[in-house]
Amino acid sequence: MEEIAISAEGINKTYLDRVSMMRWKRRDIIKNFSYDFRSRVIYGIIGASGSGKTTLANILAGFDNPDSGSLLYFGKPAGHSNKKIRNIFQDTFKFLNPLNSVNWYIESVSKIISDRHIIENLLYTVGLEPERFGNMEIEKLSGGQRQRLAFAMVMAQLPDILILDEPFSMIDPPNSMVLFSVIKKYLKEGTVIYIDHNLDRVAYLCDHVIAFDNGNIIEEGDTYSVFRRPETDYVKGLIDASRLISSRINV
Amino acid sequence: MKNENIILDVRHLNFSYPNFSLRDINISVYEGRIYGILGITGCGKTTLLKVLNTDIQHWNRELTWNGGYYTDVLNKRRPNFVYVPQSAADSLDAISNVIDQIKEVLKQRNLALDDDLLNQYLSMLGKEITMINKKPQFLSQGERHLSVLLMAILMRPSLIMMDEPTTSLDSAETLEFLNIVRKIARDYHISFIISGTSPDIITYVSDFIYVMMCGMILEYSSTDELVHDPLHPYTEMMIRRRPSLETRDLTSFRFISECNDTGCPFLKYCPHASHECRSQVNMFHYQSRSVRCVIWKR
Numbered sequence: 001m002e003e004i005a006i007s008a009e010g011i012n013k014t015y016l017d018r019v020s021m022m023r024w025k026r027r028d029i030i031k032n033f034s035y036d037f038r039s040r041v042i043y044g045i046i047g048a049s050g051s052g053k054t055t056l057a058n059i060l061a062g063f064d065n066p067d068s069g070s071l072l073y074f075g076k077p078a079g080h081s082n083k084k085i086r087n088i089f090q091d092t093f094k095f096l097n098p099l100n101s102v103n104w105y106i107e108s109v110s111k112i113i114s115d116r117h118i119i120e121n122l123l124y125t126v127g128l129e130p131e132r133f134g135n136m137e138i139e140k141l142s143g144g145q146r147q148r149l150a151f152a153m154v155m156a157q158l159p160d161i162l163i164l165d166e167p168f169s170m171i172d173p174p175n176s177m178v179l180f181s182v183i184k185k186y187l188k189e190g191t192v193i194y195i196d197h198n199l200d201r202v203a204y205l206c207d208h209v210i211a212f213d214n215g216n217i218i219e220e221g222d223t224y225s226v227f228r229r230p231e232t233d234y235v236k237g238l239i240d241a242s243r244l245i246s247s248r249i250n251v
Numbered sequence: 252m253k254n255e256n257i258i259l260d261v262r263h264l265n266f267s268y269p270n271f272s273l274r275d276i277n278i279s280v281y282e283g284r285i286y287g288i289l290g291i292t293g294c295g296k297t298t299l300l301k302v303l304n305t306d307i308q309h310w311n312r313e314l315t316w317n318g319g320y321y322t323d324v325l326n327k328r329r330p331n332f333v334y335v336p337q338s339a340a341d342s343l344d345a346i347s348n349v350i351d352q353i354k355e356v357l358k359q360r361n362l363a364l365d366d367d368l369l370n371q372y373l374s375m376l377g378k379e380i381t382m383i384n385k386k387p388q389f390l391s392q393g394e395r396h397l398s399v400l401l402m403a404i405l406m407r408p409s410l411i412m413m414d415e416p417t418t419s420l421d422s423a424e425t426l427e428f429l430n431i432v433r434k435i436a437r438d439y440h441i442s443f444i445i446s447g448t449s450p451d452i453i454t455y456v457s458d459f460i461y462v463m464m465c466g467m468i469l470e471y472s473s474t475d476e477l478v479h480d481p482l483h484p485y486t487e488m489m490i491r492r493r494p495s496l497e498t499r500d501l502t503s504f505r506f507i508s509e510c511n512d513t514g515c516p517f518l519k520y521c522p523h524a525s526h527e528c529r530s531q532v533n534m535f536h537y538q539s540r541s542v543r544c545v546i547w548k549r
Contacts, residue, residue, distance in 0.1 A: 048421045049392040127506030144292045172291040172448035174492040181502040197421040204494030242422035246451035
């Protein structure tokens, strides 16, 4: 059954840049963004750096408040919904305490999920065996290992909505394929919103692509149609650049 | 390649941390060429660049440096190369303009800012002087990376080593950056060593590629040979198992991270593994290429 997982209506967000001692300049990051994210779809949001992708992810995940507009999760405002909304962001130190051990996180997650084996299996799949890494503190893990731990913790809860903002920036392509495969296998029922500047990864994972520029959607559609026949010059420029970079490898 | 100048020659370099080691590294760098170091995360790319950075400065016996010297502010003779760490573009000072930071760095090398050279480089980058008169936080991510590159080439080095220089750039900015690197190497005969995990970026920019895993070089080939006919099964895996529109049907549930203490590091994941792979595998030379795999033993 397909339903609307996140309904965003007229979202605006403005930052103020300081130009001199007493003067501030308005910078509109998100301009009147409205969109219905459906369940059982993996959305990919693409766009040049500085196009507002990360701000949008922060707002959708509830980390940041929009200046105006409304957000409904399965028809209810945030805090009144019983659905699980989870996110993984690039900077894992934002939500992992560097002094806690991996075991501490395994225990915490096991308490809120029905089956402890899920988290253990996931940790094996992402190469963080509990026997080897359990006693390690978070600060001793590398950036990629922290991202994988965050990923396993979030995936074990089988979230209804998963918001990912460059979650695998420190993980190499062959291994990121493992994490994408896990998302595809475990979250068939959920909604995934995946943000990355690496177009190849978006093309691999996502069903539906939304191109973002200047604070709003400029193009969207099914992954194949957007990547094969982009309508706007902006998206075409990004896709052509990406294709040219991989031109020597795709022989 | 015989008539070209060799800038850096590394022979049988070893290095170890308590739980990680670089083993038997052999690298030759020729003038004006771009070398890629390709490998999964944790394979020792960053360690290798850091070790090269300190070892070249400390006249390590395993290295031969032919890239010329500069005298620093203390009148000490130092090898003329630049090492750009991974987050260099984010480490620019937010308080002062980019141009002041460039002057500051040049001062440590006893160099004054040459305006002609600066204009020449800026026109090559396709940027205006206004870019470097700004503070870094008012630049786009791509411009910050270009500022760091500009800073590096203004030091007039013969070798620039960059650790994953294009992370956090979008595809258009990445392409622009890589094209500029290629132009610098071609027009100014500056050599580059560039590390990365993405085979697309590394193959696009490099002339030659060293493929690394677990602190060892498993293959060395020219880019064209590597792409058309990868010798090591690990190289083949790196090239084929790459998320993209074309590989959507591929899935994988095997995370590659563990290293063996002895034998081939790729043993556990290799489709061609045999008992021979359990003991130490030597480098085999095949035409102008090298590979550390028993399949190529002759």
